[in-house]
Amino acid sequence: MRSAREPDVEASGTRLHFTFRLKRSAFSFAKGLQQPSPAPRPLPQGRGGGVREEIVLATKVGGGHGALRNLRADTIERGAHASLERLQTDRIDLYYAHFDDKETELEESLRAFDALVKAGTVRHNGASNYTPERLAAALDFQRTHGLAEFTVLQPHYNLVERDFERTLLPVAEAWDLAVLPYFALAKGF
Numbered sequence: 598m599r600s601a602r603e604p605d606v607e608a609s610g611t612r613l614h615f616t617f618r619l620k621r622s623a624f625s626f627a628k629g630l631q632q633p634s635p636a637p638r639p640l641p642q643g644r645g646g647g648v649r650e651e652i653v654l655a656t657k658v659g660g661g662h663g664a665l666r667n668l669r670a671d672t673i674e675r676g677a678h679a680s681l682e683r684l685q686t687d688r689i690d691l692y693y694a695h696f697d698d699k700e701t702e703l704e705e706s707l708r709a710f711d712a713l714v715k716a717g718t719v720r721h722n723g724a725s726n727y728t729p730e731r732l733a734a735a736l737d738f739q740r741t742h743g744l745a746e747f748t749v750l751q752p753h754y755n756l757v758e759r760d761f762e763r764t765l766l767p768v769a770e771a772w773d774l775a776v777l778p779y780f781a782l783a784k785g786f
Contacts, residue, residue: 652690653690655690656691657692658695659672659695660695660696668709669701669709673713674709674712677718681718689720691719691749692721694747695725695726696725697726697731703734703735703738707738723747724747724749724751725750725752725779726751726753729767732750732765733768736772748774748775749777750765750777751778754776755778755781761778
């Protein structure tokens with residue numbers, strides 16, 4: 598008998614394949630938002646083989662609690678490799694900086710994200726919860742130094758809370774960032 602804290606890999610696989618058949622092909626596995634699990638949570642392979650090549654896998658780093666709530670180079674690298682192991686996959690398609698870490702030098706964080714792209718561990722990097730000024734500074738640094746740039750912005754945005762339109766939208770447009778908001782349903786309003 599499986600405890601309530603153990604992942605039900607077979608049921609997860611069934612849900613993933615059903616969701617995939619409905620043409621939803623982007624999945625986010627933000628570790629900090631999940632309950633701790635004693636076992637890895639692999640991407641289910643299912644009866645007909647895996648769907649890994651047909652989905653976009655996104656995860657975040659820096660939004661954990663205590664010592665994990667930072668964007669130091671070692672946290673970024675360890676977070677990526679922990680996600681690879683937990684999900685039993687060979688790459689992350691989109692790796693978000695969950696929060697801007699003003700205690701860590703921007704250069705350290707951006708070079709760590711770049712190293713993961715150059716190593717093939719991560720395909721694209723994204724930013725979430727940055728101020729417009731820090732996001733623009735990060736993008737400028739990345740471009741000036743030939744680093745892998747943030748390609749996606751994940752702002753808090755919905756029909757109720759629209760600050761994004763006057764704050765981060767101009768930055769997203771200027772730097773040609775894709776925008777994938779969180780709390781798109783206004784936290785249930």
